[in-house]
Amino acid sequence: xxxQDNRLRTxxxxxxxxxxxxxxxxxxxxxxxxxxxxxxxxxxAGQGVKALIAELIGGEIARALGLRIPEIVFANLDEAxxxxxxxEEIQDLLQSSKGLNLAMHYLSGAITFxxxxxxxxxxxxxxxxxxxxLLTNVDRTARNTNMLFWHKELWLxxxxxxxxxxxxxxxxxxQSKRAFAQxxxxxxxxxxxxxxxxxxxxxxxxxxxxxxxxxxxVPDQWLEDESLEELPFVRRQVYARFLNTRISIxxxxxxxxxxxxxxxx
Numbered sequence: 001x002x003x004q005d006n007r008l009r010t011x012x013x014x015x016x017x018x019x020x021x022x023x024x025x026x027x028x029x030x031x032x033x034x035x036x037x038x039x040x041x042x043x044x045a046g047q048g049v050k051a052l053i054a055e056l057i058g059g060e061i062a063r064a065l066g067l068r069i070p071e072i073v074f075a076n077l078d079e080a081x082x083x084x085x086x087x088e089e090i091q092d093l094l095q096s097s098k099g100l101n102l103a104m105h106y107l108s109g110a111i112t113f114x115x116x117x118x119x120x121x122x123x124x125x126x127x128x129x130x131x132x133x134l135l136t137n138v139d140r141t142a143r144n145t146n147m148l149f150w151h152k153e154l155w156l157x158x159x160x161x162x163x164x165x166x167x168x169x170x171x172x173x174x175q176s177k178r179a180f181a182q183x184x185x186x187x188x189x190x191x192x193x194x195x196x197x198x199x200x201x202x203x204x205x206x207x208x209x210x211x212x213x214x215x216x217x218v219p220d221q222w223l224e225d226e227s228l229e230e231l232p233f234v235r236r237q238v239y240a241r242f243l244n245t246r247i248s249i250x251x252x253x254x255x256x257x258x259x260x261x262x263x264x265x
């Protein structure tokens with residue numbers, strides 16, 4: 001599978017429509033200057049730009065693997081935006097998020113995936129479980145599936161809880177070689193019977209060049225951190241090395257996922 005041009009569009013936010021109260025990051029439904037609606041995620045919320053980096057990298061890796069992901073765009077927030085907002089919490093969030101944020105195309109009318117209601121193809125379930133093991137995504141559980149049905153197809157959303165190594169950062173190399181213990185809580189694990197086949201295919205797709213091209217999408221300004229000594233280009237290399245290492249040891253996290261599945265079925 002050849003990855004298409006993965007440069008992201010940039011839009012300007014023109015209207016704050018309504019807050020989306022799910023989760024702790026206070027995303028919002030917003031309109032941009034292309035007249036589309038987006039789920040806007042703010043650099044000034046929760047985990048800040050780290051959640052945006054995880055969202056961007058995780059979403060674009062999923063897209064490269066052929067999974068359905070809403071279009072991801074950069075979203076500019078003008079300094080004057082939100083000054084008239086009456087809610088002080090939202091106004092503070094908007095003011096602290098001026099500049100470049102991240103947004104996903106809004107899937108109007110989409111329905112939250114319910115594992116009790118919907119049956120999932122084993123191959124698709126295995127693909128999603130493999131992806132989340134790679135990304136160390138802790139947030140695809142029965143409590144919060146982060147999947148939507150839209151036009152009778154399954155779409156993945158919200159990868160902001162992925163790549164959690166970057167919240168401590170110091171031992172990233174050790175973390176890159178670990179299996180993914182939280183896979184036992186993955187909502188699709190019971191259906192993921194095709195992990196070995198998926199592992200072979202996905203490892204062939206995610207070449208170092210492809211990983212580097214996706215990591216290169218992360219803006220330098222999101223990689224600047226006064227608390228860390230490394231320059232942005234060094235931090236960018238760490239993301240790529242973390243992911244490439246995990247791909248190289250994917251046999252290990254696949255085996256752990258298979259063992260966890262056996263205990264469930």
